[in-house]
Amino acid sequence: MGASHPPRIVAAAWGLLVLNTLGSTGAQTILPLPRSLIQMVTMGALAAAFALALAANLRLHVRASVFLFLLTLLLVPSVISSASLESGWGALFRCARLALFVGTLWLLSRWWDGGLAFVRHHIRMYLAVLATVAAGVLLSPATAFPDLYGGRLVGALWPLTPPQIGQYAAVVVGLTVLLVLGRRTDRASAAVVLVPALVLLALTHTRTATFGLLLGLLLAIGSLVLSSAAARRFFGWTVVCAAVAAVGFGSALQTWFLRGQSQEHFTSLTGRAKVWDALLAAPRTAFEHLFGAGLGDKSFGGLPIDNSWLAVYHEQGVTGVTLVAAVILVLGGVALLRPPSLARACAIFLIGYCAIASYTEAGLGDASPYLLHLAVAASLLAAPGAAASGPVSSPENTRQGVVPRRAHGSEVG
Template sequence: MRTAERHVDEAPRTVGTAWALLALNVLGSAGAKTVVTIPRSLIQMVTMGALVGAFALALTANLRLRIRPSAFVFLLTLLLVPSLVASVDAGAGALFRCARLSLFVATLWLLSRWWDGSLRFVRYHVRWYFAVLVLVAAGLVVSPGTAMPEYYGGRLVGALWPLTPPQIGQYAAVIIGLSVLLLLGRRTTGASAAVVVVPSLVLLAMTHTRTATLGLIIGLVLAIGSLFLTSAAARRVFAWAVVCASVAAVVFGSALRAWFLRGQSQENFSNLTGRAKVWDALLAAPRTTGEKVFGTGLGDKSFGGLPIDNSWLAVYNEQGLIGVGIVAAFVVVLGGVALLRPPSLSRACAIFLISYCGISSYTEVGLGDASAYLLHLALAASLLAAPAPAAAAAAPAPLPTVEAPRRRIPLWARRVT
C-alpha cells in the first residue's frame, strides 16, 4: 500500500502541463509582425489565462499545499515587497504586473513539492521550448519574408507568434545546452538529441543573437567542466570542442567576425547598439530617496521610451536598491549551492542555466519580473534541491517475542526408555 510520502516522487501529468503554461505566460505579447495580425489584447488574454491555468493545475495537484523549502522562491517572495511598495503610486498597470508576479511565485511554491534534484523538469523545459521553435520554423516556411523582415536586419522572428530574435535565440540556446548535457549524461539517445540540437542551432544562427550564442558557449564550457573529473564523455567532448574551436577560429575567422558584428560599425558595436546611451541617461536621471530605495514600480522595462536591455538597471529602475540586492542574493545563492553540490548531471544543468542567465542579464531584462529567465532559474533551483527522502511503506512493527523459559524436569520424573 502506497503512503502519502511516496506520492512526492510521482509527479502527475498536470505538473508538466502547469510548467508549460508558465512558459506560455512569459512568451510575451510584444514582438514582430505576424502573418495574421493578432490583437495584443488577445495575446495578453492568452498569456494571462495560461498563468491562471498553471496556478489552478498546480493547486489541483497539490491540494494539501505541501511545499519544499527553497531559498530561491523565498527570495522571489521577498522581491514582491519593494515591487508592491513602489507600484502603489505607479498606477493600475504596475499593480497588475505585481499581481502577475505574485501568481507566478505562488505557482512555483506549489510546484516545489516535486523539486527533488531529478531531471523531470528539464524534460518539461526542453519539450515546451522545442515546440515553440517548431512554431518559429513553421512561420519561416509559411512566410519567409515575414519571418526575416528588413526592419530587424534580416534576423529571424516569429511569423506565427510575435517573438523577437533575442527571444528565439534564448530558447534555442537553452534547449541546445540542456540537450547536449542530457546526451553526455546518457539520459537521451544521440538521435533524439540531434533532432533537437541541429534545427535549434540553425535557428540560433539565423537570429544573429550574440548574447545567446556567448551564453550557450560559456555556459556549456562551465557545465561540462563541472563534469570533467567524473565523466570520461565530458573529457572527450571538452577536448574535441577545443580542437574544433581552434580550427574554426583559423578557417572561418573572418566569417565568424562578420556574423558577430552583424554589419554594424565599430562605434555602434562598442556602445552595444545604443544601449549604453540609455543606461547612462537612466543612471543620471534625478531620483528621490524613495525611488532609489524602492524604485518606480513595475513597468515595461523601458526608460524614456527606449528599452533598458539590462536586467540590473531595469530592477534598479523599477524595484530600487532593495530589488537589486534581492536579485543579487538569489543569483549568488543558486551559484553557491551549485558549487557546493557534488558533481552530477543535475548540477551541470543548473550551472549551465545559472551562467547563461547571468551572462544574458547584461543585455537582456527579466530577472526582476515574471519572465523566461526566472523560469530558467527556477529550473536550476529544482535541480539543486535535495532528493526527497524515500519513505518506506507504513507497516506495523512486529511485536517482540519472548521465549518461554524452559522448565526443568526432575530426574526422577523423566521417562526411561
C-alpha cells in the first residue's frame, strides 16, 4: 500500500466517525427522516469507518497511549452494568458501538504523530456538517428556526439541535483561529471558514459553546503568548475588542445571552439543576453506585441529564467517572509538559473546550463528538516521528491550512 494512500483512507474513516456521532434525534427536518433510517446510516458509518481503518492498517500497527488504554478500560464498567439489562437490550448494543468506536481509534492511532493532519480532517468534516445546516436555512428558514426551540437554529436537513450546531461551529472556529496564528493558513482562506461558522454559532444562541470557545481559546493562546508574536497581538486585540463590545453592545449581548428566559430559569440552568438534584437523590444499590445502571440515552426520568459527569455516574458509576476524569487529567497533564507549539495549543483548546462543555453537555462516557475532540488532542500530543509504522509521508502532512494557502509559514514554537 502506497505511503500516500492510507491518509486518504484515514480521512474517509474520520469523516464516517463524525457521521456516526451526529445522533438520530433532534429537530424536525424538511423531509421527515425515520429514526430507524438515521440509525441505520449512523451505525453503518461506524462499521464502514472500522472497515476502512482496518484496510489501511492490515498489519494492526497501533500507537499505544494512555488515552486509548483508559477508553478501553471504560468498556469494563459499561459492559458490567449493561449486562444486568436494567437499561434494556439497547445498553448492550451501545456497548458494542462503543467497543467498535474505540477499536477504530486504535487502528487510526498508527498515524498519530503530533502533526496537524487530524486537525485538518476534523475541521473539514465539521465544515461539511455546518454546510448542511446553512443549506437548510436557505431552503426552509421556518424549519431551520422552529418555535419549539425558541427560534434558535436547528438542522433542517439532518436533525441537529442548537447545542450540536453550536459545538461544531465553536470547534471549527477555535481550531481555524489557531491555524491562522500558527501561519498554517492565510487570513483570506480562514475568513471563508470563520465568518459563516461564527454566524451559525450566533444563530444557535448556545451559551455553552460560546463559553467553551472563548475560554478554550484563552487557554490555547495563553500557551503561545511567550513564543509567538502573532499570539500576543491577537490576545491584545481580543482584550480591546471585548472591552469595546461590553461597553457598546452590552444590552444586545445580555439579550442574546438570556435568550428571553427569566432569571429563575437561567439560574436553574434551563431546568437542568432539577434533573441533576433528582438524579443524585435517587436511591442506588452499591453495585449501581460502583458501575452504574448501564449505557442509556443520557436521560433520567425521561429528561436529558445534560452533564457528562452525572451521565457517566448514572450509567457507568463511580468507576466510569474515575476513568473519564483520568482521561481529562492525563491529556491536560501531557499538554502542560509539552513545549509551546501550535499542536500543543490546538490540543489545549480541545481539552479545555471538552472540560468546560462537560458541565452542561453529556457525551464523555460514550461514543460522541467529545471523544473525537479528545482523540484529536491525543494525536497532537503524540511524540513526533515515533508512530508504530514509522513516519508517514503524505500530502496531508505537508498541505498548508484548512484550504491550500497562498503564503508559506512555520509552526509556532
